[in-house]
Amino acid sequence: MPPSAFTVAKGRRVKTSPGGDQTFRWLTFLCSLLVPLVMLAIGLELLRSSWPAVRQFGWRFFFSQEWNPVLQEFGAASSIFGTLASTLIAMFIAVPLSLAIALFLVELAPPRTSRIVGTLIELLAAVPSIIYGMWGLFVFAPFMAKYVQPLLGNTLGFLPLFQGPPMGIGMLTAGIILAFMVLPFVSAITRDVFQLVPPVVKESAFGMGATTWEVTYKVTIPYGLVGIIGAGFLGLGRALGETMAVTFVIGNAHRISTSLFAPGNTIASTLANEFSEATEPLYIGSLVALGLVLYLITYLVQVVSQTLLRRMYRAWSVGL
Amino acid sequence: MRLRPPTGRRLINLAVSLWAGASALVGLVILFWILYVVISRGLGALNLDFFTQLPTPPGIMGGGLANAIVGTLVLTVGATVVAVPVGLLAGIYLAEFSEDSKAGDYSRFSVNVLMGMPSIIVGVFAYTLVVVPLGHFSGYAGALALAILMLPVITRTTEDMLRLVPNTLRESALALGAPRWKVTLGIVFRAAKGGLITGILLAVARVSGETAPLLFTALNSPYWFGSLGEPTPNLTVTIFNYAMSPYPDWQQKAWGASLLITLGVLLLTVMARFWLRERKA
Numbered sequence: 001m002p003p004s005a006f007t008v009a010k011g012r013r014v015k016t017s018p019g020g021d022q023t024f025r026w027l028t029f030l031c032s033l034l035v036p037l038v039m040l041a042i043g044l045e046l047l048r049s050s051w052p053a054v055r056q057f058g059w060r061f062f063f064s065q066e067w068n069p070v071l072q073e074f075g076a077a078s079s080i081f082g083t084l085a086s087t088l089i090a091m092f093i094a095v096p097l098s099l100a101i102a103l104f105l106v107e108l109a110p111p112r113t114s115r116i117v118g119t120l121i122e123l124l125a126a127v128p129s130i131i132y133g134m135w136g137l138f139v140f141a142p143f144m145a146k147y148v149q150p151l152l153g154n155t156l157g158f159l160p161l162f163q164g165p166p167m168g169i170g171m172l173t174a175g176i177i178l179a180f181m182v183l184p185f186v187s188a189i190t191r192d193v194f195q196l197v198p199p200v201v202k203e204s205a206f207g208m209g210a211t212t213w214e215v216t217y218k219v220t221i222p223y224g225l226v227g228i229i230g231a232g233f234l235g236l237g238r239a240l241g242e243t244m245a246v247t248f249v250i251g252n253a254h255r256i257s258t259s260l261f262a263p264g265n266t267i268a269s270t271l272a273n274e275f276s277e278a279t280e281p282l283y284i285g286s287l288v289a290l291g292l293v294l295y296l297i298t299y300l301v302q303v304v305s306q307t308l309l310r311r312m313y314r315a316w317s318v319g320l
Numbered sequence: 321m322r323l324r325p326p327t328g329r330r331l332i333n334l335a336v337s338l339w340a341g342a343s344a345l346v347g348l349v350i351l352f353w354i355l356y357v358v359i360s361r362g363l364g365a366l367n368l369d370f371f372t373q374l375p376t377p378p379g380i381m382g383g384g385l386a387n388a389i390v391g392t393l394v395l396t397v398g399a400t401v402v403a404v405p406v407g408l409l410a411g412i413y414l415a416e417f418s419e420d421s422k423a424g425d426y427s428r429f430s431v432n433v434l435m436g437m438p439s440i441i442v443g444v445f446a447y448t449l450v451v452v453p454l455g456h457f458s459g460y461a462g463a464l465a466l467a468i469l470m471l472p473v474i475t476r477t478t479e480d481m482l483r484l485v486p487n488t489l490r491e492s493a494l495a496l497g498a499p500r501w502k503v504t505l506g507i508v509f510r511a512a513k514g515g516l517i518t519g520i521l522l523a524v525a526r527v528s529g530e531t532a533p534l535l536f537t538a539l540n541s542p543y544w545f546g547s548l549g550e551p552t553p554n555l556t557v558t559i560f561n562y563a564m565s566p567y568p569d570w571q572q573k574a575w576g577a578s579l580l581i582t583l584g585v586l587l588l589t590v591m592a593r594f595w596l597r598e599r600k601a
Contacts, residue, residue: 024501028413031406033423035475036430038468042437042445049448100343108337109344119593121347126589127354127582128529130556134563134578135354138361138571180350187347211333234436241438243532244560268440268532275444276457276536291444295437302433 043299046292053285061289067254067270069278074286076293078254082171082264083294086246087239089175089260094182094239095232099221101183102190107212118191125184133248136177141168141249144176149261164259167251172260174250178242182235189231189309193224196316226315230308237301241294243268267294355582362579365572375542375558378567385577391545391553392581395459395538396528398548399466404520407471411478412504428479434472442468443533451537459545459552462538466530470523477519481512518592525588529581531556555581 047054053061053074064075101121105114145168156162197220205215221228251263252273265273267290278284369384376383410427418424442465450461485508493503509516534540539551540558555577562574 021500024504025413025417028409028417029423031409032411032413032418032427032475034406035410035434035472036427038471039430039434039437041449042441045445045448046441049444049452097343097346100340101347103336104340104344108340117344117348120351121344123586123589124347124351126525126585127351128531128556128585130529130531130559131354131358131578131582134559134574135357137563139353139357183347211329213333213336214329216336237436241436241440243438243440247560248563268438271440271444272532272535275447276539288444288448291441295441298436298438298441299433302436305436306429306432 043292043295046288046295050285050289050292052281053289056282057286061286062293065254065256069274069280069283072280072282074283076267076286076290078256079265079267079270079290080293081256082250083240083266083268083297085171085260085264086175086178086250086266087236089172090178090182090239091232091236093176093179094186094235097179098183098187098190098231098235099228101187102194103212103216105187105191106194107216118188122184122188124180125188129181129242129244130248132177132181132245136173136245136249137169140177141173144168144173153261160258161260164261166261167263169249169251169263170259170261171250171257171264174246174264174266175260177245177249178239181242181245182238185238186231186235189234190228193227193231193312194220196227197223224312226308227312230305230312233301233305233308237298237305240301241268241298243272247272267291358575358579358582361572361575362577362582365576366579370573370576374544375573378565378570381569385555385558385573387541387544387553388555388558388577389580391459391538391541392528392555394545394548395463395466395534395552395554396524398459398463399470399527400520400524402463402467403470403474403523407474407519407523408478408516410471410475411482414475414479415482416500416504416508431472431475434468435476438532439465439469439530440532440535443535443537446533446537457537457539457551459538459548459550462534462552462554463548465533465537466527469527469530469533473523473526474519477522478516481515481519482508484515485511514595514598518596521588521592521595525585525592528588529556529585531560535560 057064057074061074061076062080063077064073065077066073066075067078068074105118109117145166149162149166149168149172152162153166194216201219201223202215205219210218246266247269250265250269252265252269253263254265254270255262257264270290271287275284275287278287367384369382370386371384371389372386373382373384374387375385410431414424414428414431418427445468446461446465450464451457454461482504489507489511490503493507494500498506534554534557538554538557540561541551541553543553545553559574559577559581562570562577565571
């Protein structure tokens, strides 16, 4: 901390007021404190507003599939299940795809191509969620119903996962669109991780005659594993809370079903669909309780991803 | 001595390379597919009425979404006015004063967590905080939700950009006897100007396409924007409502609004990136 008021030779103070600096410092400090405060306030506010439902239903809330505004019976099981299922599908597709894209951008493509393709893929992250929803509902869901789902039904139809009428909208379509949405986030970090691996390490593997794939599989990925997992968790957090795109294509049914073709719902889609129509305190409380569950899940996922990514960057800044 | 890897390994390498190229292609195809669909379906909806008229009730052709365009602009500007000063100041603390400070560490961590917080949760928060006590939906609640979403983005980029400014610059200014606040606002800020603008543009781009936090805060309205104290018309919620409606005319309008939002957001994002590249070069 530099001195805020300098004294020169004869003890005459240069005209800087220490008060100004103190005020400035405090002001910036208070503003930086606002971020954790907001985060905390969100949690507390959600807890307070969901209290009627928490008190009424207790643990039953998490295990009941019942969602009946008329009878005032609410259970979160189908929403929580849908959130996890759609996210799982998304990660199942997005992680391998992101790794492959990072491999392409860092090791295979010429620098110019790599820069352009990298920028374009990052632009996918800028497309608003609701645009994915419009495209998903009017273009991608019919595409799924016409081509992808019949194909899956015919080849893998013996699995309960791929049974049922190909309607286009449903869990699978939502998961795939989620995958496209988290793809730019995961691939951007994975690309950084690939780039951060010291060239010496890679070159020694190349020098022993390893192919690009072998270097990636046996050197780059193990070396950057912590960062890649962190990137995955970051994408996971995104996918868990994505709202509009999922709301458009998931079909919004409060039901747990074994088939991925069947409509379902997620916490976020339930909130988006029903919140502005809910009037009874218990109904609103149950919806806010869903929000609280989502808040806690994403918080946890963020903590894991931040810890992993930070550990990686810290370890790597020291070098080998 | 064999200089080349055996065929099997080369084949695997080739297959993986092709797979990697194909994956990148998938990303590009999705981007251009979405852009193509939005442009081709949206262009037909755009005409003078779209930008100047109020929406019409279902069944009556014509009309526009002028009110929603105005409303979206007002909400975005409102959120920006709140979030930018706070975000800049918070970023200053993290970059300039938070050495070895526990509070700084925790704040930085919260910034990252808040960035990943689902926007609908922030919407619920604004609902319980503003809509419930006031008893009705309002633009204030919507702008607050958007501001909360912008805050971490601006804080984070401000910190990153200020950290890029070399320390010698600060030291020389301090050596001349300038007070710390003057050094930060007059010297460091000027050096980091491009980066700060980038951060703000990215934050604006991020929230101007948001729907979820407005669904039950600003709601929507078929009338002209009156004040932030009442339900405020906006483009994104209009897209949601119109897309789910059974009227082809409304769905057409939803595509027009989608085109407008997509162009706006992508333009802001590309501008911000361009700015950043200029700076780095």
